[in-house]
Amino acid sequence: MTLTVTDVKRIADLAYIEIDHGEAEAVLTQLTGIFNLIETMQSIDTSSVDPMSHAQSVTQRLRDDEVTETNQRESCQAIAPQVEAGLYLVPKVIE
Amino acid sequence: MNTLLNASLKQLSSHLANKKISSTELTTEFLNRIHELNSQYNAFITVNEEMSLAQAKTADTLLASGRASPLTGIPIAQKDIFCAKGWLTTCGSKMLSNFVSPYDAGVIERFNLIGAVNIGKTNMDEFAMGSSNETSFYGVVRNPWDPLAVPGGSSGGAASAVAARLAPAATGTDTGGSIRQPAALCGISGIKPTYGLVSRYGMIAFASSLDQAGPMAKSAEDLALLLNVMVGFDFRDSTSLQRDAEDYTLDLSKPLDGVRIGLPKEYFAEGMSKDVEAAIETALDEYRKLGAQTVEISLPNTPLSIPVYYVLAPAEASSNLSRFDGVRYGYRAESYSDLGDMYRKTRAQGFGPEVKRRILIGTYVLSHGYYDAYYIKAQKLRRLIAQDFADAYKHCDIIMGPTTPTVAFNLGEKSNDPIQMYLSDIYTSAANLTGLPAMSIPVGFGDKHRPVGLHIIGNYFREAQMLNVAHQYQQATDWHQQSPL
Helix, strand or coil, X not given: CCCCHHHXXXXXXXXXXXXXXXXHHHHHHHHHHHXXXXXXXXXXXXXXXXXXXXXXXXXXXXXXXXXXXXXXXXXXHCCCCCEECCEECCCCCCC | CHHHHHCCHHHHHHHHHCCCCCHHHHHHHHHHHHHHHHHHHCCEEECCHHHHHHHHHHHXXXXXXXXXXCCCCCEEEEECCECCCCCECCCCCHHHCCCECCCXXXXXXXHHHCCCEEEEEECCCHHHCCXXXXXXXXXXXXXXXXXXXXXXXCCHHHHHHHHCCCCCEEEEEECCCCXXXXXXXXXXXXXXXXXXXXXXXXXXCCCCCCCEEEEEECCHHHHHHHHHHHECCCCCCCCCCCCCCCCCCCCCCCCCCXXXXXXXCCCCCCXXXXXXXXXXXXXXXXXXXXXXXXXXXXXXXXXXXXXXXXXXXXXXXXXXXXXXXXXXCCCCCCCCCCHHHXXXXXHHHHCCHHHXXXXXXXXXXXCCCCHHHHHHHHHHXXXXXXXXXXXXXXXXXXXXXXXXXXXXCECXXXXXXXXXXXXXXXXXXXXHHHCCCEEEEEEEECHHHCEEEEEEEECCCCHHHHHHHHHHHHHXXXXXXCCCC
């Protein structure tokens, strides 16, 4: 697998991280090295192995559908970058 | 004061119970010490005298009323990854440089409940991503044994604080070795319990299927007392395990006769430096003297744990860290043109290079067309690694080896070479992939008189046995009592 600067820019875009051309080139060198390390995985045959997603094989717990949390709006919004009338403010998305 | 600094938690607890000292006095002593010495080590990001002393006062009331438990009134340094109500909680990042938590993490709640004192929030690699504490937005932490050496990471501030006696004990978190590696490099003891034992609620997530909190302290006995507080079911953590409460101090004094120690041949091979090997071999000789037997075992998939880890951890991180977008809390870029631009600039400015690197790796391995080749492949190999350990435990009770391939490296030595940094997790990351409990205890010194850690990996839920094995060694040796001061 060969990564290109275009790939790096595309990934950064997917991850919502602004990146300029110079940064993308520097990151490309590092990612290429890391992916060379990661590629060593491909040498092992795993066709008969099931994926292991978690350290403990536990099932998700269920609980009664009851309100358990009290309203924390004020304390949560006290640390928000921008709020007004109990709403989080972001740049307008619909004209 | 010196006797207080080097005292065990049991001794401090007995001083408090016998009214030899109050929690307020003890807390003040450590706060003074932090004021005097933190500029040398940079082990703490936030110290809040007023809040710590208020907790000490509450503890003194509990102590006076006879409602105290063993750690009531003891100052504990909390890693800055744990949300603590009213405390700045940065996770080592610019992204959370203004985040005063509106709530307590499960771990913090448990310490508050028994009246322990939060003595401050410790420095760490940004979002716990690093093995040297050099990725922190709040500056590098110094290793108290040698100011030129890294303290390890990501719980580098915690390890440095305990080694420099700025706090009697600390909390850490471990996703690929972040408790054990800094404990080893700073000459202290630390344990990552079985995945699911300690609540992850309010512990800022890095890689959810690998993250586990645990204590860091001077001795195995201290760790047992701390685990007694930290372990317990929390319904707010979907992977928290419901088990009967266990007293981790109960087995400490059991003799080690007949305990079978497995030595993975893959760990005692190329890669471990000579000075580390010498200290580990001496420690194993001590174990044989204590009545344990050593047997060679094999963990054939050991070399895979690094590539598997560096697919799974970044994948989970890229998903977890998508919540940092500048909308509801934390840093927001100063100027932007529209919503997408606000996200992009906020994340570009708020995250440091290592965090961005891992988000990019994770985004890539989860992206369309690569999911099976990387993410699913890594999860399959994860099972093979877990199977290695299951097979090994048919022949031994506990596994030992070095915690790290070398003693602490120099500040700056690996910071520009992520791959070299990642490879230093070779012995530790398998315990996270498998969920097994693992710990590190000091067993001597290597080059430049820098500490060496012995890695002890137990079977699932065998923390009491591991602490017993560590404690018996610490009864026969005094490495754990040595301090750099």
